[in-house]
Amino acid sequence: MVLDIHATPSMRANPGTTTPGKVYYVQGGVARNIAECMSKLGAKPYMISALGFDMAGDLLLKQWKSAGLTTEGILKHKDIETPVVCNIFDVNGEVAAGVASVEALEKYLTPDWILHFQSILLSAPVLMVDANLSHPSLIAACRMAADMECPVWFEPVSVTKSRRISSIAEYVTFASPNEDELIAMANALSGSDVFHPxxxxxxxxxxxxxxxxxxxxAIWVLLEKGIRVVLVTLGSNGVFLCKKGGPSHFKMPTEKTNRCGFDGQLYRTIMEKCPPSRYSGFSELDRSSLLFAVHFPTLPASVVRLTGAGDCLVGGTLTSIxxxxxxxxxxxVGIAVAKAAVEVEANVPSTFSLSAIADDVKSVYSGAKVLFHQSML
Incomplete structure (x- = not known):
C-alpha cells in the first residue's frame, strides 16, 4: 500500500524552476491498486500490508475502510514510514521522473507477519504477490500457498524487482510482466544476460x-521454469497470453470460486457474451514442448492517465478468475477494465459499469487471435 503523489505540469517543464500544474494525492501501490479494483468489481480481497501512523498511512487506511474491506492483515506501527512514491508526468501523461520511498515494505512485511494469515488461504481462490516483497517474504508466501494448494499470481512491479522471480518461479501459476520485465525475468531465471530489451x-x-x-x-524460459501462464502486457499493443500445451486454460475449481462480482452478474454476463468454447477445435494435449500463444487487442480510449492501467488489467483478470x-x-475482462482506468485521473475508477465492460469484453474476446501453436523443440 503506497501513497502516490502525482505532479502534472500544464506546460512543458524546464529544469531548475517550478512549472504551473496540478498535484494530486492518489492511493497507490501495485497490490493495493489491484485489490481496490477487485473490490470495485464486487470481490472482497484480503490485503496483507504495512502502514505507519502518519498522514500517508491515515489516507490509505481511511480509503480502505470506506470500501468496506478488512484491515486485519494490515500491520500498523508508529515506527513504520508509510511507503510514498512521487511521480512527475510529462504533458502527455507519461511518467517523466519518479522517486520511491518504499523501504518499509521489505522491513516490516516479514515472513512472520505473512504466516499469521495461513488460514485465510484455505478458502482463497488465488494469492497475488507483488515484487515489492523481499526474497524471504516472497518465498514464505509462495510456500504457504503451495501448502494450501492455492495458485500464485506474481506481479513484477518494476524491471529491477521483477528479477525476484528467480527464487519462486516453481510456485508461480500466473505472471504478468511487461516487455522489459519479461526480459529481466528471463535473464534472472536463465542465470545470464542473454536477452536484451x-x-x-x-x-x-x-x-x-x-x-x-x-x-x-524469453517467454519460453518462464514457462520452462514452471510458470503455467504468462501474460505479457504490451501497452497499446495489447496482451500476449502464453502457456504450454493446447488452449485448455486454467480455470478455478468450482469449490474455490465466489460468484460475487457485480452481485453475481459478472459471471453470467460474460458467459453469455463470450462462450468459452471458442477454441474447442484444438488438441487439448498438454505437451511440454508445445507453446500456445494468443494476442488480445486493446480498445480505443480517451486517455487521461496511464499509471493504473496495468494494475486494473490484473485486477479485472483476477476477479474474473x-x-x-x-x-x-x-x-x-482485464483489458476492458484497464480501458476504464486510463480514462480517469485516479489509479482505479470510482465505479465500473458492467454493461460497458461487457460490451468491451465482447470486442476484445472476438478480436483475440492465436499467434502460435507449435512445438518449441
Missing amino acids: LKENHKKNISVISLFQMLKP CVGLDIMQSVS
Missing part, C-alpha cells in the same frame, strides 16, 4: 507478430 523506436515500427517472435524465447471464468474470458 527492445528499443523504443523499434517497438513502434514492428507488427504484433514480429514482436511476439522477438519475445518468444475468482468468479469462475476461464483465462481467455478473464484476460478480456
Whole structure:
C-alpha cells in the first residue's frame, strides 16, 4: 500500500524552476491498486500490508475502510514510514521522473507477519504477490500457498524487482510482466544476460507478430521454469497470453470460486457474451514442448492517465478468475477494465459499469487471435 503523489505540469517543464500544474494525492501501490479494483468489481480481497501512523498511512487506511474491506492483515506501527512514491508526468501523461520511498515494505512485511494469515488461504481462490516483497517474504508466501494448494499470481512491479522471480518461479501459476520485465525475468531465471530489451523506436515500427517472435524465447524460459501462464502486457499493443500445451486454460475449481462480482452478474454476463468454447477445435494435449500463444487487442480510449492501467488489467483478470471464468474470458475482462482506468485521473475508477465492460469484453474476446501453436523443440 503506497501513497502516490502525482505532479502534472500544464506546460512543458524546464529544469531548475517550478512549472504551473496540478498535484494530486492518489492511493497507490501495485497490490493495493489491484485489490481496490477487485473490490470495485464486487470481490472482497484480503490485503496483507504495512502502514505507519502518519498522514500517508491515515489516507490509505481511511480509503480502505470506506470500501468496506478488512484491515486485519494490515500491520500498523508508529515506527513504520508509510511507503510514498512521487511521480512527475510529462504533458502527455507519461511518467517523466519518479522517486520511491518504499523501504518499509521489505522491513516490516516479514515472513512472520505473512504466516499469521495461513488460514485465510484455505478458502482463497488465488494469492497475488507483488515484487515489492523481499526474497524471504516472497518465498514464505509462495510456500504457504503451495501448502494450501492455492495458485500464485506474481506481479513484477518494476524491471529491477521483477528479477525476484528467480527464487519462486516453481510456485508461480500466473505472471504478468511487461516487455522489459519479461526480459529481466528471463535473464534472472536463465542465470545470464542473454536477452536484451527492445528499443523504443523499434517497438513502434514492428507488427504484433514480429514482436511476439522477438519475445518468444524469453517467454519460453518462464514457462520452462514452471510458470503455467504468462501474460505479457504490451501497452497499446495489447496482451500476449502464453502457456504450454493446447488452449485448455486454467480455470478455478468450482469449490474455490465466489460468484460475487457485480452481485453475481459478472459471471453470467460474460458467459453469455463470450462462450468459452471458442477454441474447442484444438488438441487439448498438454505437451511440454508445445507453446500456445494468443494476442488480445486493446480498445480505443480517451486517455487521461496511464499509471493504473496495468494494475486494473490484473485486477479485472483476477476477479474474473475468482468468479469462475476461464483465462481467455478473464484476460478480456482485464483489458476492458484497464480501458476504464486510463480514462480517469485516479489509479482505479470510482465505479465500473458492467454493461460497458461487457460490451468491451465482447470486442476484445472476438478480436483475440492465436499467434502460435507449435512445438518449441
